[in-house]
Amino acid sequence: MSKKELHLISNGKQSLEQFVDLAQQVYEYVTAIHIREKQKTARELSDWVERLIGAGVPREKIYLNDRLDVAWAAGVAGVQLAYHSLEPSVVKRRFPRFRVGRSVHSLQEAKEMESQGVDFLLFGHIYQTGSKPGLAARGIESLKEIVEAVSIPVIAIGGIKVCHIEEIIAAGASGIAVMSGIAGAEDPRGKAKEYMQAMVGE
Template identity: 45%
Template sequence: MEIETRKQLHVISTGKQSVEELVKISKSIYPYLDMLHLREKQWTGKEMAVAIDRLVKAGVPLTKLCVNDRADIAFMKHVRGVQLGHQSADISLVKSAFPSLKIGASVHSLEEAQLAMDKGADYLLYGNVYATSSKPGKTAVGVASLVNLVQSIPVPTIAIGGITPNRIREIMQTGARGVAVLSGIFLSKDPIDSARSYYKELHKEVR
């Protein structure tokens, strides 16, 4: 299914685990995910390509893989998409060069979201919605800000930052399309149980 049409659970690698750990965990949790983001800033292009091969060999579908920043690697390895941030190449340039990729944009304000939409982003990652250990000291944007963005920007928005299973109901009531999780799954004592918990809460009916 297209990313625009269903509730989404995105899981983002933490940069704190070996390739072996990453592959082992991903193999067990991927049935519950819609997108697995490889956010490994220290990896070379070669290391990223090898990791993708290992994930695919372990059974993770290419259609569930997203590479952060490296649109060239994402394209060459035929993964689903690329996630772009402020340090990345311009969204419109990437979209023009690699039209087959789903392009996500990481944004932190309504202004950034508007610009990303104008340049052709397929979806947005917005946050951090709550305070999070992943970004110590960074003020949370808050749920009200998420509501404002969702109501103002028609591009599907995935909420990120400090999201636990018991906060998913609140997030989904804003009109966001889904949630993105880092340490809550990959650094959990039981990643598969955590992935199930997020999935279960995400797919409950919002009343």
């Protein structure tokens, strides 16, 4: 079985100090840390990257949401693109070494993004979550449908708790992305370890 991915996503509410502290606790157990801070400037985001690296987070685990400019300047692993971001095909053509993720919310979008050459998809939200208030969850069946329709890794996101891992992995996902499940845990390091262990079936 290939290694499963655990992505931690920043929630736009924590200070730099809080997020660095969180990342420092969990980075050994996660495969990717996404800086998703829509209100921050390029300079601020680049400070976030430098502080994470200074705290021991490997550059190869850091992804910038949307901001190819910051990702490129900081020399991190890649970018997580959204519908309003640059087209993945453009990014891949200019920056083939970047690992490019794309957030998708339908089967059609997933297929289109695969054809644009993205490296992985984030699909959600699978379960009801306070991080996406007022929007109906897409459910495990739609995750299964997408996994079956594409051949690139699909990472599940949205409301994921440790108790959901079994059905997510059974649906064929290559991993999960989590915001509140780790950031809101009493022991984030222990929780990240639990998520990862549940995925690899330990």
